[in-house]
Amino acid sequence: MGHKVFFFLFFVTSIGRCQHAADSALLYLKNYNFSRAREFAKGMGVDGISELFLHQIAYYENGILDSLKNTDKFTYADKRVSTIHNLLLGDYHYLKRDLSKNEDVFQKYFEAIEGAQELKDTFLLTEALRKMNTHILYRARDTLMSRTYLKIYGPLSQNSALDAFWYNYISLGYEFMLTENNIESADNSYMESLLENAFSVVEQESLLQAMLYQIKGVYMAHWLKDYKEANKSNLKAKKIYSTDSSWFAQNKLKGLEYNTNINYYKAGQFRKPISFFLNDLKRKKEPLLLMHTNEWLFKCYEGLKQYDSAHYYFKEMARIKEEMKQTENAASIRRFNTKYDFSKKEQELSELAQEKTMLQNRFYTLIPILGLVTLVLAIIYFLYRRYRKKSAALEVEKSETLQKLDELKQIVIKNHIVLKDKTKVYISDLMYIKADDHYLILFLSDGKNHFVRGKLKNIKEELPPNFIQCHRSYIVNSNFIKQINRESLTMINKERIPLSRSFKDKFR
Secondary structure, eight states: OHHHHHHHHHHHHHHHHHHHHHHHHHHHHHTTOHHHHHHHHHTOOSTTHHHHHHHHHHHHHHSOOOOOSSTTTOOOSSHHHHHHHHHHHHHHHHHTTOGGGHHHHHHHHHHHHHHHHHHTOHHHHHHHHHHHHHHIIIIIOOHHHHHHHHHHHHHHGGGSHHHHHHHHHHHHHHHHHHHTTOGGGOOHHHHHHHHHHHHHHSOTTSHHHHHHHHHHHHIIIIITOOHHHHHHHHHHHHHHHTTOOSHHHHHHHHHHHHHHHHHHHHTTOOSTTHHHHHHHTTSOOOHHHHHHHHHHHHHHHHHTTOHHHHHHHHHHHHHHHHHSOHHHHHHHHHHHHTTOOHHHHHHHHHHHHHHHHHHHHHHHHHHHHHHHHHHHHHHHHHHHHHTTOOOHHHHHHHHHHHHHHHHHHHHHHHSEEEOTTSOEEEGGGEEEEEEETTEEEEEETTSOEEEEEOOHHHHHTTSOTTEEEEETTEEEEGGGEEEEOSSEEEETTSOEEEOOGGGGGGGO
16 A cells, blocks of 8 residues: 555656646746756656657757657646647647648647646646647738637736737737738737837847847838838847847848848848848748749849849749749749739840840940040040130030940940950850860850950859850850750850750759
8 A cells, every 4th residue: 555655646746747847848938948948848757748848949949850759649647748748749740830730730739728728727728829829820821710819818818928928929910910911901009009018028138029129120111111210120139139049049030131131122222132132042941932032132133223133033033933832832822923924024024134235235336436525525624624614515515424434434344354365355245155174265246256264163253144054164145045955055146055964954
């Protein structure tokens, strides 16, 4: 009998220790205090629960979510422990970002809510409802279900400052989702009150405060169109995120920088965000995000009226869209397709690029004449100043002359390259380049060619995007391509350039 009592007391004590540790771990995770959450996760005495907590903490700290082994197979006699287990399983499937697992997320959160209600445990019920609302908002994006669960979550969230923060934060996200495509219908005073309420209860310099500054930046930019104030808010969030080394904070920081550069574009500062978006292309990311980065690059170059580059990134955006799996990204692609008539837009950009090239070619023929005119006008202007004979007509000519000089300088700077032998080659005349051992042969549209020492990869860095490598020994100007064949390119002068298998994707 004594042994039975001992084992019963040991079992009850173990369960009690597990529940206390689990409650503490849930609380610290809710506040994104990962180190404290790990301390309590390691102190649990029940198999499966501790491992699930550590899975989740590893994800937030390192961005790694290991596959479940046996933790999803455990069953527990204690109802509260079982409820916590369901809650953590729901978290695991949510963090996997696998849309096919959406039903598993809903099922586990439903079971956790039902278990908490049966136990009349407001702590677990509040946490289960918070997670359910987050999932509905950011994964399911169901406004009707969000409204229903927010009404249930609201009264319970007033039990603590931390829950009050999350209720206001999720409610703000719900308002964003509700009005993002019709900002005129937004109740700005209500959204500002949600922000104010959330700021009033959140700890200073915490990750939660950084998240608030970030969402405030989104509100200022998208709903109020105040991009300057939006980026001020983003800067405050960046300051906090930068002090935290966790993957969660650094990942948030990347999204923050992305939004900041979008704000530069929307404020008309088209050149400023280009370097960021070009670097962002090198980052490993989901196809949907990669498609959007190419979209912003095309928009920036279009804003600068650099139509060759705009056309290139528009085609990249369209290519990625076609490669994306329709079943996984159907909703996103439908929203994306409503923004553009792809064939019409591509034709428009192509025509603008060709028109600009024609105008540049005309300018090249006028350069000697304009140079002579410029020299004559400069002499006249010098004599005019020397003898102090002012004339309104000459003042107008002076202004026009200076403007033409600026235009000519830009054309010369942007539209030619200088070879090692000091030969100047205009980009619009350059058909293709062939590498021959340590030398390069540049073939021009007028039949001439230049032979110079150099490497293909070095001269490639000086060329605009319409110059594409098609073979390890060839770079071609896509403006001179007449036909793309299986193993070669036919140029407008009927020359055939070899097309390697490794470079074919660039010509699709």
